Amino acid sequence: MTDRVDLTLGIDLGGTKMAFAHVDARGEIVSHLTMPRPATAAEMEAVPVEVARSLLNPSIRAIGIGAAGLVEAAEGVLIWGPNVEGREIRFRQIFEAELGLPTVVDNDTNVSGLAEARVGAARGYRHVCMITLGTGIGGAWVIDGHPYRGRGFAGEVGHITVDVGGPRCTCGQRGCWETFASGRRIDQMARDLAATRPGGLVAKLARGGPPEGQHLTGAAMEGDPDAIEALEEVALWLGIGIAGLVAAMDPEIVVVGGGVSQVGDLFLDATRESFRKSLEGSDHRDPTPIVCAALKEDAGVIGAGLHARESLL
Numbered sequence: 269m270t271d272r273v274d275l276t277l278g279i280d281l282g283g284t285k286m287a288f289a290h291v292d293a294r295g296e297i298v299s300h301l302t303m304p305r306p307a308t309a310a311e312m313e314a315v316p317v318e319v320a321r322s323l324l325n326p327s328i329r330a331i332g333i334g335a336a337g338l339v340e341a342a343e344g345v346l347i348w349g350p351n352v353e354g355r356e357i358r359f360r361q362i363f364e365a366e367l368g369l370p371t372v373v374d375n376d377t378n379v380s381g382l383a384e385a386r387v388g389a390a391r392g393y394r395h396v397c398m399i400t401l402g403t404g405i406g407g408a409w410v411i412d413g414h415p416y417r418g419r420g421f422a423g424e425v426g427h428i429t430v431d432v433g434g435p436r437c438t439c440g441q442r443g444c445w446e447t448f449a450s451g452r453r454i455d456q457m458a459r460d461l462a463a464t465r466p467g468g469l470v471a472k473l474a475r476g477g478p479p480e481g482q483h484l485t486g487a488a489m490e491g492d493p494d495a496i497e498a499l500e501e502v503a504l505w506l507g508i509g510i511a512g513l514v515a516a517m518d519p520e521i522v523v524v525g526g527g528v529s530q531v532g533d534l535f536l537d538a539t540r541e542s543f544r545k546s547l548e549g550s551d552h553r554d555p556t557p558i559v560c561a562a563l564k565e566d567a568g569v570i571g572a573g574l575h576a577r578e579s580l581l
């Protein structure tokens with residue numbers, strides 16, 4: 269049990285829920301708590317710190333927070349998030365004043381990438397690119413073994429333009445990468461397929477409710493050709509985008525997380541094929557592995573906990 273004496277508290281403040289976990293030095297979760305995301309800005313400032321207070325014990329040495337949005341990591345401020353309430357929430361200041369423990373704050377995809385690099389699918393690699401297919405596309409880099417944030421906001425890869433004049437994105441621009449390959453896009457494809465094929469498997473799996481991405485991926489996994497074709501289109505765009513990222517940064521491995529990655533090789537094989545066709549000189553360089561994330565929905569709390577631990581070093 270000695271390795272569990274020193275713990276950190278990892279907190280994942282996501283777009284729909286928040287999760288808290290005691291994390292040990294190996295990145296193992298010792299205990300875990302999940303609850304809905306606060307609905308107002310005032311609650312976003314007050315609730316996470318009070319839940320954290322209730323979870324403190326003498327073994328905990330530091331707190332790490334991964335938040336869904338733009339984070340100013342040096343000061344520990346959540347500047348803005350498209351799916352979280354509140355603006356410029358000074359989490360680091362709030363937590364350190366209230367709880368008296370060193371607290372670090374980072375973007376949620378960044379900490380997930382750190383978790384995959386340290387104890388997940390990219391363990392042992394020094395140059396890692398993490399792509400998360402959530403509602404949009406999140407990105408995170410580990411370069412030379414360290415999380416890379418640029419001036420602060422590196423990793424917002426979903427908003428790289430891939431089609432000038434393409435579909436309007438939630439960010440206000442047109443043709444962003446995530447308008448072609450994301451959970452939101454797959455949800456749209458599910459609705460379209462159910463509308464054009466009301467007797468098809470996607471519509472059946474939705475059971476009269478609104479068709480969502482999970483119904484499309486479910487149909488694809490059951491072999492439905494329309495659903496497979498739709499996912500292959502998403503994989504095509506995903507591979508094109510990854511090729512751009514690899515051309516720029518040449519990571520040793522690319523980790524793909526998020527719900528659709530659970531479709532596994534059916535989806536990733538098509539992504540790898542598109543990537544290979546899109547990457548400059550791919551016949552003349554070692555293939556870059558594109559693998560599924562290992563830590564699934566726990567990556568955020570584990571990464572937040574590990575980030576807190578590393579900040580003490």
Ligand SMILES: [Zn+2]
Pocket residue numbers: 426427437438439440441444
């Ligand atoms: Zn955009």
